[in-house]
Amino acid sequence: MRLCWEGGPPPMPEPAPIDTLLLCGFLGSGKTTRINQLIRAGRLRNALFLINDFGTLNIDAEWIDAREDGVLRLNNGCACCGISGNLSAQLTEIRRWPGPPECLVLEASGVARPRPLMQLFDAARGYRLGRADTLVDLSAIRSLLDDDAVGDIVHDQLRDVGHILVSRYHAMPGGAADAALERIKAINPHARVDWLPPVAPPCRRQVSRRAMPSWPDFARLAKPASSIVSRTVHLDAPVDIERLESLLDAARVLLLRAKGMLRSHDAPADMLAVQWTAGELRLSPLPSARHQALVLIGKGEPGLDALVTCLETAVVNQNREK
Amino acid sequence: MNITVYPARRLYTMNPSQPTGECLAVRDGRVLSVAPLDEIKRLGDVVIDERYADKVMMPGFVEGHSHALEGIIWDYVYLGWFDKIAPDGTLWAGVRDAGSIQQRLRRSLAALPVDQRLIAWGFDPIYFDGARLDKRLLDAVSPEVPIIVMHASLHVMTVNSAVIDAIQVSEKQIDGIVRDSTDQPTGELQELPAMHLVFDHYGIDFFEAASTPRALVQYARAARREGITTITDLLNPLSEKAIASMRATTADPDFPVRLVPALNALDWEPGAGSERVRQAMRHNHDKLHFGIVKIVTDGAIQNFTARLMWPGYLEMASNGVWNAPPQVFHDMVQHYHQAGLQLHIHTNGDEAVEIILEALEEALTLWPRPDHRHTLQHVQLIRQDQLRRVRALGACLNIFANHIYYWGDIHRTRTLGFDRCQRLEPTASAERLGIPFGIHCDAPVTPLSPLFTAHCAHTRETASGEVLGSAEAISRACALEAITLGAARTLHLDHCIGSLEPGKWADVTVLDDDPLQGDKSLKEIGVHATLLGGRPTTHA
Structure with missing residues (x-):
């Protein structure tokens, strides 16, 4: 039997749950690029970007205001930090911050399956799952799905979510892009597929327009x-x-x-x-x-x-x- | 400066040039001599300490793979299948049926302060064929006091109705909430999404607690009891707090072991991780050694989470799990190798071994480095061709030798089958190929006890008494080397520990009986005392 509050003052109202956007996708699928796009778009206020991809917190330097205790403070009121091993403890801690974020964007690990994470945020106290996206590098998806070591994970990343965001399709021959898309739809016929616009590469050097020889396959x-x-x-x-x-x-x-x-x-x-x-x-x-x-x-x-x-x-x- | 001389019944040095001696002479914390007393007296004035005169001395045991969690986990109630000894010396008998589990929980409940929850650990369902631990069994202990039983894998827990109600489990839609035929939760909660509800509600964080000075003292106490003088915490957060805690604790002259913490690489962006290790290394002193990095690739065979090559698991169609995309491990190996640090890489299954060998081959082709001693940890299922690649790369192994005893029967019948059990923990092959190797216990997964681990490597007996893979058994002498000099080599510390040679630290394990002569098995030989830097240790 549950113990109910009887008499005395009513309990403090729970703060509004933190609206959560899950970004899933295999390594190299463009999750960090997507995060930078979201920051740049400026539609998220008081958001925390939580990164769990074992890599550098690769946030465009122009947005970083300060760096304290592993948390990057961004100049648009948002913050960004990495997951430090124990996601459970970190979610508990974030919820208890004096000023908790209104919105959480979780960049899942490249081997994370979306379904358990979606269920986690559906059920966890203080959080509410808003949306779960899987990002896909279309040029690599077929070889990833056929890879014995990781194919099952990539399959589940496509299967579990409502939105699939496709990138890196621009240089693909039409037939190859169609074939890759068919593989995705066969795995998840109900997902909405959005095509992300091309991203300009970070300009280390002038990008050439010169024609290159045709290299061997x-x-x-x-x-x-x-x-x-x-x-x-x-x-x-x-x-x-x-x-x-x-x-x-x-x-x-x-x-x-x-x-x-x-x-x-x-x-x-x-x-x-x-x-x-x-x-x-x-x-x-x-x-x-x-x-x-x-x-x-x-x-x-x-x-x-x-x-x-x-x-x-x-x-x-x-x-x-x- | 006086020389302290400890005469012994016998002294084994692990030094091939001078394998035995009659007494140990110590000056300035180092081994000065193991010669006969008359020879030692030529070196200066001596003080003779006879307290170990009827005992046998060996180099202090080096545990190359364990976890400081051992120092905190005994705050909770032990429910494992096998007997274990807590750091304070208490023997906890294994519990092997539902009645014994309930009885132990009831006894602990009686001593529990009011308003507290009862937490237990070590329950291993693979030994409870058929019957499942569920809320009814725990409710019979108490339906009101929250009871949380962590399974040995740490990936599953079972809770009673008090917990189920408090966190409103019935209303949640999570795959990891196990339900019965009437859709009611059974009390079993699997994996993070379900277990988070409990951790969050009750504020439980085992790993944070493992970094505290109290945990380290308990951990060292458990190690000392088993004759260990150097212990490796092979998955440390290396947070500011954890480093401060280790510095303060090891600075105590009475802290009875040398501590070697490894950075948990998956917690760090590689650039920041290698920088953190470099910073920590500035604090290195005789009893605290930073400089190694741990990467955990796959899971465990008994949990069906290690990554196996064909034919996979007997009872499970799917393969195990990667803790990160294989490319991440590959890149981490390149980074930390280039950074000049030493890697210790958890690889239980043969597929995990394969991807790490490829990564090491690339790293060493690109950036050759003499005597790097990157070490593959566990390597339970490593194949002969992979062993040869390990040798060609100049890598080391740290082999999970006591696994044979704890899970050998399960591996033969449920996870791997007969053939692959013949090659489990292939210590004899490592010796034959000349690969430097240690053997380890992985506490708190299995008990912290180098002599028992050596016994397992020598006998290859399972818990049921069967011998699995006798071709991979090693001699007593080889097993003893693996828990001393072999483990020291894997830590790149064999210039100062692992054998009793002039100039090395006088770290000694004092045994009641001779481990190389006599009828007693290695596991029956008692540890009488340890010396650290020539000084008898005490309880910290």
Whole structure:
């Protein structure tokens, strides 16, 4: 039997529950980009963004006012912090803040299934689930669904929610985008699918409009469970950096890292250190270096050899032709 | 400066050049000599302390994988299947049927202060075939006082009607609320969404409590009782509060162990995590050693949450769980390796081992580093080809050897089957391949007891008395090395602990009997005392 309040003053009214937006989606699906969009749009007031993706709190610097005890105070009245291990304890604590947020945006971990989290916020004292979205990188969704290690999680992330937000479809051939969308609809025919507008990449360098050579289909050369091999390419001429980045990005399915020292075609007098990880090419001055070389590390010999050939013929030698 | 000499019946050093001795000479907290007394006297004036003259001395035991939660969990009522000893030395018999569970709860209830809730831990449903712990069983103890029984996995709890009513369970729609055929909650609450209702209502946070000085003192006390002189808390938040607590506690000259906390990498953005470890390392002293990082990839085999390769689980079609996307683990390995820190990576299932080996192969191809000693933890199901890759990478293993005893029978019949149980905890293969390895207990999951862990690695006996995988059994001597020098190597601390060699800290475990001669099994040998830096320890 429940104990009821009998006599005495009535209990204090419970504060309004914190309206919660869940953002789910696999690693790289664009959750952080979405959070920055929401901050920029300015429609959320007194919101707390809670990030649980094991990565940097990657909030655009222009919005950050202050950083205190792991909480970023944003200049639009919102705040942002990371989940520190124990979500249960953190939700209890947030609810008890002297000025609790009106709205919570939870960026779920990339392996979180939405359904338990939706139920958590439906039931937890002091919270109310407003909406649950799953973000999808359309260009990657089919390979993720077919991945033995994570396919079941990605499937559930699509199945559980009412809204699916699709991004990174712009460079896909029409047929591929349609096929990917069909896979999604087969898993969750009832979800509303919204197409997110393209996001301008963070401009580290001028984005080129130049046409790039058509690179080999590295996906066909990549073999699962291939051993890791490395190749060292000695360069005897400056490099076309845009072509290099285009080539390395095209080979991302099998290329793990590239690093080395080279001269750029644009400024051949300066030696640069180059570091490439999937989707990011970083260059920094390296005046002490003398020789140009690039180390490529990836999975499987056929793919890496094809990459070396392209590098030698289309990225380095093409400079000499000019 | 005087030399203190402790004569012993026998002294095992773990130093291949001088494997045994007759007495231990200590100066400035370090081993000066293990030579015969006449030789020691040439080194200076000696004071002879005869208190261990009829005992056997060994290097202090090094526990390379346990949790400070051990220091707080005994505040609650133990309901596990196996007998266990609390840090204060109390023997808690295992409870093996509903009546015993109720009896223990009733006794604890009688001592409970008014307005408190009764919390219990350690209940392992995998041993209760058929019958489920439910609210009726707990209501028979008390329908009014809130009763919360945490299961051993920490992913499930069972509560009584007082709790169900207080948090209005009946009205909630959560998959983890188990219901009977009439749609009434049975009292079992599974996973965070359901358990959060209880934690939130009663303000329970076990992990926060594990960082307090009191928990650390209890933890050290439990370790000392079992002959441990260096203990690893292998999943520490490394919050400001936790660091302050560890600094204050270990600064006490009477704190009886050296403490090695590992950063819980999943709590940190990698850049901030490595920075936090670097900052903490400035506070390192003889009894507190920061510098290692823990990554937890998958779950546990007995909970059906470890990630297995083909053919998966016997009784479960689905595979286990990842605690983060595999790519996150991969990137964390690259980051912390580049940052020059040492990684300890929880990998129970063979699929978890596989993704971490790939990550380490990439990291070491890109940034070769001699003697990195990244260590794979648990590695219960690691395959022979994976062991060879571990050796090729120069990595270490810390093997969950006592698991054979606690869950071996379950693994043979319900989770893995006969064949894969032959290779569980493959200590002999690690030895044959020359991979540096330790063995561990993972307290409070299993009891903190290096001698019992060594006994399990030597005998491979399950709780029912069956021997599982005798080809992977190791000798007593090898098992003793694994709980001393082997574990010290996995922590990169073998230059100062793990063996009794001149120059190393004089950390000693004093045993009642000879572990290498005589009829007593390793688990029956009593720990008489420990010395830390040559000084007999006491209760902190």
